[in-house]
Amino acid sequence: MAAETLVVEETPSLGSSVVALLEADGLEVRRFPDLPSAERFHESSAGGHPLVVVASNSHSCPSAARWGLGPLRGASMIVVGTRDPALRSSGRLHVVRLPLEPQKLLELVHALVEPAPDGPSASGALERGP
Numbered sequence: 001m002a003a004e005t006l007v008v009e010e011t012p013s014l015g016s017s018v019v020a021l022l023e024a025d026g027l028e029v030r031r032f033p034d035l036p037s038a039e040r041f042h043e044s045s046a047g048g049h050p051l052v053v054v055a056s057n058s059h060s061c062p063s064a065a066r067w068g069l070g071p072l073r074g075a076s077m078i079v080v081g082t083r084d085p086a087l088r089s090s091g092r093l094h095v096v097r098l099p100l101e102p103q104k105l106l107e108l109v110h111a112l113v114e115p116a117p118d119g120p121s122a123s124g125a126l127e128r129g130p
Helices: 012-026 035-044 062-067 103-115
Strands: 005-009 029-032 052-056 076-080 095-096
Touching: 005 012, 012 029, 012 052, 012 103, 029 035, 029 076, 035 052, 035 062, 052 062, 052 103, 062 076, 076 103, 095 103
Parallel strands: 005 029, 005 052, 052 076, 076 095
Antiparallel strands: none
16 A cells, blocks of 8 residues: 655645646545645654655745755655756655656656565666656
8 A cells, every 4th residue: 555645736736736646546645735734744643654746847946945854854755847957856856847747757656655565676766767
């Protein structure tokens, strides 16, 4: 069973589309207007949130800048739609540019939220990002 995915809607219209895509694929999703709200939820719940998806098509992504400093720093982050040319996939940070390829995003999300089979990490091949 896949863990709940936290979605931060920095850009609400893009966030709604991302949430709809993830839910249509059967994933459990909880949405937030900003990263501090997601962090508060994470801390007040039992945790276990391995992934934060940020929908942000602006020139900067406040969530990506703050993520490594807060309680979700142990989770992976996917930033969908950013126009920040300096933001690149690295380690647990995955940058997905527009136009969105839904199947590739879903494959990445599943690799990051589903329990890995015995052996090498299922997300190892995706660490460099899409």
